[in-house]
Amino acid sequence: MIMLSFGALRMISLRAGQLRLGMPGWQVMTNRQTGLQTGGQTGVLKPHLSAAVFLLMLLGVGSFDGFNETFVWLSWINVNPLDFPGRSAIIVPTLSGILFANLILVVIFGVLIWLGMMAASDNPQYRFPLTRLISIYAVSLLPIALAYHVAHYLPSLLVEIQYVALAVDGMFGKDVHILGLQDFHVTNGFFKHLDWVRMIWLTQAGIVVAGHVVSVLIAHHLATGRYRNRFETLVSQLPIALFMIGYTWLGLWLLAAPKGG
Template structure:
């Protein structure tokens, strides 16, 4: 009995529900049962499906008819060019990359006192991603690795042209591989300022080597994962940069201007979804206990005791187990996606191949990927992101006060948990409704008649309901865990 109590105590101490990264330190009871939220969300999706299916007409196939306009010569843009804002932002991006490396190597190793952890993981990876969905693909212009590559190209004339032509068969697989590696580091490595600095040094070397091998255009289009990630995110923005021109368009309209060009890009989009879902899932008590309580008796004969008592021995195997599921996660999403796309093809009798249909509707999933990311992580901008103001005055964590802001916003902003939960539910529902609308518009372009277009979206509606229910369940786990 004593050993059992000891085991349960250890399980409680190690369980991720004990120290939740996204929780607020106290139990919050949902105002109504989770199933009621799921039913309500499903009803809202069904209603939006009926409204869109009834009122939406086939779009006119003319770019000139699409709402939008050129802002390149507007007074605001001319003012920005006069103050050389883009040049300043390019300098700032390279400077901050260097600062994150230097402070990580020579500053405090306390993650909360060193600027590099907060700036890179919270301000850049989260905040800048959300800003990109509003202002467009600014990253393609101020990308610090691209800026450095172009600077090297001015010294070594053929450097940015590359040694070899990029193989078309590779498509976006290199970007997906780097993205998966990045998420693995984020989830499973014990990140400290020094390890982040070393990661940035290695990633900088990879980028500069990649440009030398295949050239600037190919590397930053197909291989540098942040360029691909933020370019996809920018398709949801009402602003679009192209060949030195800036134009405005309706929000999310960019997702309808082109389709995914390769399986690798579709899986990249699905990994944007599945990696966020996995991050939420692997931190839940249900997931943790599935391995460590060994409900099917697979580990006990090997370790000769309950698995949690052999934590030190089994920990590497647990990381390998989680790594496997992380890598499988986009393939699981792909299987569900292809199942419902196949049903749409079956009930409409479409002569288009499964590949063509799958790639056509791929970008309609991006609003879901965006809101999933926001619901899981936006509170970090309030709890840790606000501290960037004080950290700029003391970037190394040495007790400096360079700009007189070292004591500002040191305390996190802690919104009420009820407000957080309802904002998360609202964001998830909004993202799915937008995806329902975009899928309908795409269906009207893909299928020959309006009736078949509406019919094709019935399986997609069920897919959206599945995604919504799964997202709400994952979000609710750290809130309702006892």
């Protein structure tokens, strides 16, 4: 279900025997009314509340996964980051934090899109129940969730991909090196060089910002046609746009914040 959700953002798709290419998220935009069709079956992005909450939780869990390693969180739960007691010692506060983070995210997101709708039009025809609004717009946060997951785990990927390369290199025996890596050794030494660290962080920041840009475009597209004119559409998007700007700041802060544990 997670991969199906993220797969909706792929740039390439094969439909009716035709290869189609577009910006990340174009398939979400073209299927905004009926949900994604995957292999002839309706995918998880069909606008139902349960699927919408699941998409919000992808973002909430990913964000908390980064936040619970920061000195700020560890200070809140009275844990010394320089004398970390182990994950098993903080299971209860961690689970509580995950639940609270997701609850707060759903509430804030719901309130903001409701405020946008109320500010955009006073015509009952253009007002929807809150559950319907969440179902419509939750998918717009999917690029942010994917971008943060990629950015957050990029340092780990840079190390683990070396093990993968060595495994592929020696897959036919220790004396056969199909990639020519017989003298290669896994290293994480690049984390000790400022230039490499700066490049990695800027790459992470670029991924996060790009994800937010795509999310803004998807949210605007989902709102298009639901109101009487472009002005009402833009007004309806102001609260969620501010939310995404704030989340951009949060994502960049999480990447740069000191970590412990």
